[in-house]
Amino acid sequence: MNAIPIVTAVDLRRRFGEGEAAVDALDGVSLELPQGAFTAVMGPSGSGKSTLMHILAGLDQPTSGSVVVDGVELANLDDKKLTQLRRDKIGFIFQSFNLLPVLTAEENIVLPLRIAGAKVDREWLETLIETVGLGARRTHHPSELSGGQQQRVAVARALISKPAVVFADEPTGNLDSQSSAEVLGLLRRSVDELGQTVVMVTHDAHAAAVADRILVLADGQIVHDGDAGSADDVLDLMRTVA
Numbered sequence: 001m002n003a004i005p006i007v008t009a010v011d012l013r014r015r016f017g018e019g020e021a022a023v024d025a026l027d028g029v030s031l032e033l034p035q036g037a038f039t040a041v042m043g044p045s046g047s048g049k050s051t052l053m054h055i056l057a058g059l060d061q062p063t064s065g066s067v068v069v070d071g072v073e074l075a076n077l078d079d080k081k082l083t084q085l086r087r088d089k090i091g092f093i094f095q096s097f098n099l100l101p102v103l104t105a106e107e108n109i110v111l112p113l114r115i116a117g118a119k120v121d122r123e124w125l126e127t128l129i130e131t132v133g134l135g136a137r138r139t140h141h142p143s144e145l146s147g148g149q150q151q152r153v154a155v156a157r158a159l160i161s162k163p164a165v166v167f168a169d170e171p172t173g174n175l176d177s178q179s180s181a182e183v184l185g186l187l188r189r190s191v192d193e194l195g196q197t198v199v200m201v202t203h204d205a206h207a208a209a210v211a212d213r214i215l216v217l218a219d220g221q222i223v224h225d226g227d228a229g230s231a232d233d234v235l236d237l238m239r240t241v242a
Protein backbone atom coordinates (compact mmCIF):
# COMPACT_ATOMS: atom_id res chain seq x y z
CA MET A 1 0.00 0.00 0.00
CA ASN A 2 1.19 3.47 -0.89
CA ALA A 3 1.61 5.62 2.20
CA ILE A 4 0.77 9.03 0.68
CA PRO A 5 -2.38 10.30 2.41
CA ILE A 6 -4.98 11.58 -0.06
CA VAL A 7 -7.28 12.71 2.73
CA THR A 8 -6.12 13.88 6.16
CA ALA A 9 -8.52 14.95 8.89
CA VAL A 10 -7.40 16.36 12.22
CA ASP A 11 -9.62 16.56 15.30
CA LEU A 12 -12.90 17.00 13.45
CA ARG A 13 -15.82 18.16 15.52
CA ARG A 14 -19.32 18.81 14.25
CA ARG A 15 -22.05 20.07 16.52
CA PHE A 16 -25.65 20.31 15.35
CA GLY A 17 -28.01 22.58 17.30
CA GLU A 18 -27.31 24.57 20.45
CA GLY A 19 -27.63 24.38 24.21
CA GLU A 20 -29.32 21.33 25.69
CA ALA A 21 -30.47 20.14 22.26
CA ALA A 22 -26.92 20.16 20.84
CA VAL A 23 -25.67 16.93 19.26
CA ASP A 24 -21.97 16.29 18.76
CA ALA A 25 -22.16 14.21 15.59
CA LEU A 26 -18.36 14.17 15.40
CA ASP A 27 -16.40 14.41 18.60
CA GLY A 28 -12.71 14.57 17.70
CA VAL A 29 -12.08 12.42 14.62
CA SER A 30 -8.59 12.26 13.14
CA LEU A 31 -7.65 10.00 10.24
CA GLU A 32 -5.49 9.54 7.19
CA LEU A 33 -6.69 7.82 4.02
CA PRO A 34 -3.73 6.58 1.99
CA GLN A 35 -3.77 6.57 -1.79
CA GLY A 36 -5.00 3.39 -3.44
CA ALA A 37 -6.75 1.99 -0.36
CA PHE A 38 -10.34 0.87 0.13
CA THR A 39 -11.69 1.93 3.52
CA ALA A 40 -15.07 0.93 4.95
CA VAL A 41 -16.72 3.13 7.58
CA MET A 42 -19.11 1.29 9.88
CA GLY A 43 -20.94 2.01 13.11
CA PRO A 44 -24.45 2.17 14.55
CA SER A 45 -27.14 4.47 13.20
CA GLY A 46 -26.44 8.02 14.35
CA SER A 47 -22.74 7.39 15.06
CA GLY A 48 -21.64 10.12 12.62
CA LYS A 49 -20.76 8.19 9.44
CA SER A 50 -22.64 10.40 6.98
CA THR A 51 -21.55 13.55 8.77
CA LEU A 52 -17.93 12.41 8.46
CA MET A 53 -18.29 11.64 4.74
CA HIS A 54 -19.96 14.97 4.06
CA ILE A 55 -17.23 16.89 5.85
CA LEU A 56 -14.37 14.95 4.21
CA ALA A 57 -15.99 15.63 0.83
CA GLY A 58 -16.42 19.35 1.48
CA LEU A 59 -20.24 19.16 1.49
CA ASP A 60 -20.46 20.29 5.11
CA GLN A 61 -18.10 22.30 7.32
CA PRO A 62 -16.80 21.05 10.66
CA THR A 63 -17.40 23.12 13.78
CA SER A 64 -13.64 22.79 14.31
CA GLY A 65 -10.78 20.74 12.96
CA SER A 66 -9.22 20.49 9.53
CA VAL A 67 -9.55 18.46 6.33
CA VAL A 68 -6.86 18.28 3.65
CA VAL A 69 -7.74 16.63 0.32
CA ASP A 70 -4.87 15.94 -2.07
CA GLY A 71 -2.75 18.63 -0.39
CA VAL A 72 -5.49 21.28 -0.22
CA GLU A 73 -6.88 22.54 3.11
CA LEU A 74 -10.64 22.79 2.55
CA ALA A 75 -11.16 25.57 5.12
CA ASN A 76 -9.01 27.88 3.00
CA LEU A 77 -11.28 27.64 -0.04
CA ASP A 78 -14.09 30.00 -0.97
CA ASP A 79 -17.33 28.49 -2.34
CA LYS A 80 -16.18 28.65 -5.94
CA LYS A 81 -12.84 26.96 -5.26
CA LEU A 82 -14.52 24.33 -3.09
CA THR A 83 -16.99 23.51 -5.88
CA GLN A 84 -14.07 23.24 -8.27
CA LEU A 85 -12.16 20.94 -5.91
CA ARG A 86 -15.18 18.70 -5.44
CA ARG A 87 -15.62 18.51 -9.20
CA ASP A 88 -11.97 17.77 -9.96
CA LYS A 89 -10.86 15.64 -7.05
CA ILE A 90 -13.90 13.92 -5.55
CA GLY A 91 -16.35 11.31 -6.83
CA PHE A 92 -19.61 10.39 -5.09
CA ILE A 93 -21.76 7.30 -5.16
CA PHE A 94 -25.08 7.48 -3.33
CA GLN A 95 -27.43 4.77 -2.14
CA SER A 96 -30.14 6.05 -4.48
CA PHE A 97 -27.96 6.10 -7.67
CA ASN A 98 -28.94 9.76 -8.43
CA LEU A 99 -28.96 9.33 -12.21
CA LEU A 100 -30.81 11.75 -14.48
CA PRO A 101 -33.76 9.85 -16.01
CA VAL A 102 -33.75 11.76 -19.31
CA LEU A 103 -30.12 10.90 -20.08
CA THR A 104 -28.73 7.63 -21.37
CA ALA A 105 -26.24 5.57 -19.34
CA GLU A 106 -23.33 7.06 -21.29
CA GLU A 107 -24.67 10.62 -20.99
CA ASN A 108 -25.03 10.14 -17.24
CA ILE A 109 -21.46 8.91 -16.97
CA VAL A 110 -19.99 11.95 -18.75
CA LEU A 111 -22.36 14.47 -17.12
CA PRO A 112 -19.82 15.74 -14.54
CA LEU A 113 -17.41 16.58 -17.36
CA ARG A 114 -20.14 18.25 -19.43
CA ILE A 115 -21.14 20.39 -16.44
CA ALA A 116 -17.51 21.35 -15.93
CA GLY A 117 -17.08 22.12 -19.63
CA ALA A 118 -14.21 19.62 -19.61
CA LYS A 119 -13.21 17.39 -22.52
CA VAL A 120 -14.24 13.74 -22.41
CA ASP A 121 -11.28 11.37 -22.58
CA ARG A 122 -12.90 8.86 -24.99
CA GLU A 123 -10.35 6.15 -24.25
CA TRP A 124 -10.98 6.41 -20.52
CA LEU A 125 -14.75 6.43 -21.11
CA GLU A 126 -14.48 3.23 -23.15
CA THR A 127 -12.30 1.63 -20.47
CA LEU A 128 -14.85 2.52 -17.80
CA ILE A 129 -17.87 1.34 -19.79
CA GLU A 130 -16.00 -1.89 -20.46
CA THR A 131 -14.94 -2.23 -16.82
CA VAL A 132 -18.44 -1.71 -15.47
CA GLY A 133 -19.84 -4.11 -18.09
CA LEU A 134 -22.33 -1.72 -19.70
CA GLY A 135 -21.16 -1.89 -23.30
CA ALA A 136 -24.48 -3.22 -24.57
CA ARG A 137 -26.52 -0.77 -22.50
CA ARG A 138 -24.78 2.55 -23.02
CA THR A 139 -27.77 4.05 -24.86
CA HIS A 140 -30.33 2.78 -22.35
CA HIS A 141 -32.05 5.17 -19.97
CA PRO A 142 -32.00 4.49 -16.20
CA SER A 143 -35.63 3.25 -16.28
CA GLU A 144 -34.50 0.52 -18.68
CA LEU A 145 -31.72 -0.64 -16.35
CA SER A 146 -31.80 -2.82 -13.23
CA GLY A 147 -30.79 -1.32 -9.88
CA GLY A 148 -27.39 -2.98 -10.12
CA GLN A 149 -26.85 -1.66 -13.63
CA GLN A 150 -27.88 1.85 -12.53
CA GLN A 151 -25.41 1.72 -9.69
CA ARG A 152 -22.69 0.57 -12.10
CA VAL A 153 -23.44 3.68 -14.18
CA ALA A 154 -23.08 5.73 -10.98
CA VAL A 155 -19.71 4.08 -10.26
CA ALA A 156 -18.48 4.91 -13.77
CA ARG A 157 -19.76 8.48 -13.36
CA ALA A 158 -17.82 8.80 -10.09
CA LEU A 159 -14.63 7.58 -11.81
CA ILE A 160 -14.90 9.53 -15.08
CA SER A 161 -12.92 12.54 -13.84
CA LYS A 162 -10.21 10.31 -12.29
CA PRO A 163 -10.86 11.80 -8.85
CA ALA A 164 -8.32 11.65 -6.04
CA VAL A 165 -10.94 9.95 -3.85
CA VAL A 166 -14.36 8.36 -4.26
CA PHE A 167 -16.86 8.54 -1.40
CA ALA A 168 -19.65 5.97 -1.46
CA ASP A 169 -22.51 6.30 1.06
CA GLU A 170 -24.15 2.87 1.41
CA PRO A 171 -23.76 2.18 -2.32
CA THR A 172 -25.26 -1.31 -2.02
CA GLY A 173 -28.08 -0.34 0.36
CA ASN A 174 -30.76 -0.63 -2.36
CA LEU A 175 -29.37 -3.66 -4.18
CA ASP A 176 -29.98 -7.39 -4.07
CA SER A 177 -27.04 -9.57 -3.08
CA GLN A 178 -25.89 -10.34 -6.62
CA SER A 179 -25.97 -6.69 -7.72
CA SER A 180 -24.23 -5.74 -4.47
CA ALA A 181 -21.46 -8.20 -5.21
CA GLU A 182 -21.05 -6.73 -8.71
CA VAL A 183 -20.83 -3.16 -7.48
CA LEU A 184 -18.45 -4.08 -4.67
CA GLY A 185 -16.30 -6.05 -7.12
CA LEU A 186 -16.20 -3.00 -9.32
CA LEU A 187 -15.11 -0.71 -6.49
CA ARG A 188 -12.49 -3.27 -5.51
CA ARG A 189 -11.14 -3.38 -9.07
CA SER A 190 -11.05 0.41 -9.25
CA VAL A 191 -8.69 0.27 -6.27
CA ASP A 192 -6.61 -2.70 -7.45
CA GLU A 193 -6.39 -1.90 -11.17
CA LEU A 194 -6.81 1.87 -11.33
CA GLY A 195 -5.17 2.83 -8.02
CA GLN A 196 -8.37 4.57 -6.93
CA THR A 197 -8.85 5.62 -3.30
CA VAL A 198 -12.32 4.61 -2.06
CA VAL A 199 -14.16 5.32 1.19
CA MET A 200 -17.45 3.53 1.70
CA VAL A 201 -20.05 3.79 4.44
CA THR A 202 -21.83 0.48 4.93
CA HIS A 203 -23.93 -1.43 7.46
CA ASP A 204 -23.19 -4.71 5.69
CA ALA A 205 -20.38 -6.92 7.00
CA HIS A 206 -19.99 -8.63 3.61
CA ALA A 207 -19.56 -5.26 1.92
CA ALA A 208 -17.06 -4.10 4.54
CA ALA A 209 -15.04 -7.31 4.12
CA VAL A 210 -14.28 -6.26 0.52
CA ALA A 211 -12.38 -3.23 1.87
CA ASP A 212 -8.75 -3.19 3.06
CA ARG A 213 -9.46 -1.35 6.25
CA ILE A 214 -12.38 -0.77 8.55
CA LEU A 215 -13.05 2.29 10.65
CA VAL A 216 -15.80 1.95 13.22
CA LEU A 217 -17.52 5.03 14.61
CA ALA A 218 -19.52 5.19 17.81
CA ASP A 219 -20.91 8.42 19.27
CA GLY A 220 -18.86 10.53 16.89
CA GLN A 221 -15.51 8.93 17.66
CA ILE A 222 -13.38 6.31 15.95
CA VAL A 223 -13.49 3.27 18.22
CA HIS A 224 -11.73 0.84 15.88
CA ASP A 225 -9.28 1.17 12.98
CA GLY A 226 -7.86 -2.01 11.51
CA ASP A 227 -7.56 -4.47 8.62
CA ALA A 228 -10.85 -5.66 7.20
CA GLY A 229 -10.52 -9.47 7.38
CA SER A 230 -13.45 -11.74 6.48
CA ALA A 231 -17.17 -11.02 6.82
CA ASP A 232 -17.19 -13.18 9.96
CA ASP A 233 -14.32 -11.11 11.37
CA VAL A 234 -16.33 -7.97 10.65
CA LEU A 235 -19.42 -9.40 12.35
CA ASP A 236 -17.32 -10.30 15.42
CA LEU A 237 -15.83 -6.82 15.37
CA MET A 238 -19.24 -5.15 15.25
CA ARG A 239 -20.40 -7.27 18.18
CA THR A 240 -17.45 -6.20 20.29
CA VAL A 241 -16.94 -2.53 19.48
CA ALA A 242 -20.24 -1.02 18.39
Ligand SMILES: Nc1ncnc2c1ncn2[C@@H]1O[C@H](COP(=O)(O)OP(=O)(O)OP(=O)(O)O)[C@@H](O)[C@H]1O
Binds near residue numbers: 017045048051
Ligand atom coordinates in the same frame (compact mmCIF):
# COMPACT_ATOMS: atom_id res chain seq x y z
N1 LIG B 1 -28.54 18.39 9.87
C1 LIG B 1 -28.61 17.89 11.11
N2 LIG B 1 -29.22 18.56 12.11
C2 LIG B 1 -29.27 18.07 13.36
N3 LIG B 1 -28.73 16.90 13.74
C3 LIG B 1 -28.10 16.18 12.80
C4 LIG B 1 -28.01 16.62 11.43
N4 LIG B 1 -27.32 15.68 10.73
C5 LIG B 1 -27.02 14.71 11.59
N5 LIG B 1 -27.48 15.00 12.83
C6 LIG B 1 -27.30 14.16 14.03
O1 LIG B 1 -25.92 13.82 14.13
C7 LIG B 1 -25.77 12.46 14.55
C8 LIG B 1 -24.96 11.69 13.49
O2 LIG B 1 -25.74 11.58 12.29
P1 LIG B 1 -25.21 10.84 10.98
O3 LIG B 1 -26.27 10.98 9.94
O4 LIG B 1 -23.85 11.32 10.66
O5 LIG B 1 -25.12 9.33 11.48
P2 LIG B 1 -24.92 7.99 10.64
O6 LIG B 1 -23.92 7.18 11.39
O7 LIG B 1 -24.63 8.31 9.22
O8 LIG B 1 -26.36 7.32 10.77
P3 LIG B 1 -27.14 6.30 9.78
O9 LIG B 1 -26.38 5.02 9.83
O10 LIG B 1 -28.48 6.18 10.42
O11 LIG B 1 -27.18 6.93 8.41
C9 LIG B 1 -27.17 11.93 14.75
O12 LIG B 1 -27.49 12.05 16.12
C10 LIG B 1 -28.04 12.84 13.93
O13 LIG B 1 -29.35 12.92 14.45
